[in-house]
Amino acid sequence: MTDRDVFLPVAAQPSVDALVEQAQRAEELGYDRAWLPESWGRNAAVTLTAVAENTEEIGIGTSIMPVYSRSPALVGMTAASLQEVSDGRFRLGVGPSGPIVIENWHGMEFGNPLKRTRETIDIVKQVLTGEEVTYDGEYFELDGFRLRQEAPDPAPRIDAAAMGPKAVELAGRFADGWHALMLTRDGLDERFDDLHRGAEMAGKDPEDVRTTLSLTCCALEDGTEARELVRQHVAFYIGGMGTYYRDNLARQGHEEVAHTVYDEWNGGDREEALAAIDDDLLDSIAVGGTPDEARDLLAEFADLDHVDSLSISFPRGASVAQILETMEALAPSATAE
Missing domain, CATH: 1.10.60 (Diphtheria Toxin Repressor; domain 2)
Incomplete structure (x- = not known):
């Protein structure tokens, strides 16, 4: 059965408390995980800490944390800390974002996003073992870094966001999961071939690479x-x-x-x-x-092969009331009726 996640709004929200309340409502409605993007709004780590402290069961995750705005070592430290404060409910989603965000907003050269994403994932995995990190890459060279606390057990899984063929192949090869977005149903079928090829290159069962499809949704009367x-x-x-x-x-x-x-x-x-x-x-x-129309459309995506989770995201122009209305209309219990 396909899991149902909620993608907390990328658009500006009135407060961190509002995002916490949305995550709490998602937990009440039976959603499996609350993802939070990090773009030009609130710091994802700080906000997810507040979510973790005020929920009990729902998973939490970053979708996505850009690999240009933090060093890989800091991403690993952040992942370890969020796994600790959430009692093992955290999943790390990373990705390159895009040139406008990285170059215009962060002042970083976009460079080779595939290579940087791969090196970030490699280093984060090493950090999360708790062992000393030695790494010699194109973008990063590390020697002697090691967590001062116990390594998280279990280590959080790492997902990569990707749209293009090579990026999706990279997710299958080096990450534990793939975050798909802005893909049509036919487009998804093509990218699954890339994902599975990447997994096979790494000697993994492609079915072990988790696919989360982020869907922009709005269900209103x-x-x-x-x-x-x-x-x-x-x-x-x-x-x-x-x-x-x-x-x-x-x-x-x-x-x-x-x-x-x-x-x-x-x-x-x-x-x-x-x-x-x-x-x-x-x-x-x-x-x-309408709620009925949206549930019927959502069912078509839920029936897609190889999709493990649907992440309900919201239009950037939706109000808080419309976000909650959509969340309730498309909750697992509502769509199972």
């Missing part, structure tokens, strides 16, 4: 508003977050739509950008509508 919030979110990522998501959609066979959305968005015609995303494409990459 006003189904039209829900769909428009989802459409706006998808258009923003394709058009407003550099070429990363545009190229990802084009790679999945939607090149004309991807470039139209990008061009219209950056040309200032947001309405035309939204209009380029028709209902069929929207329903293949996200979930929006």
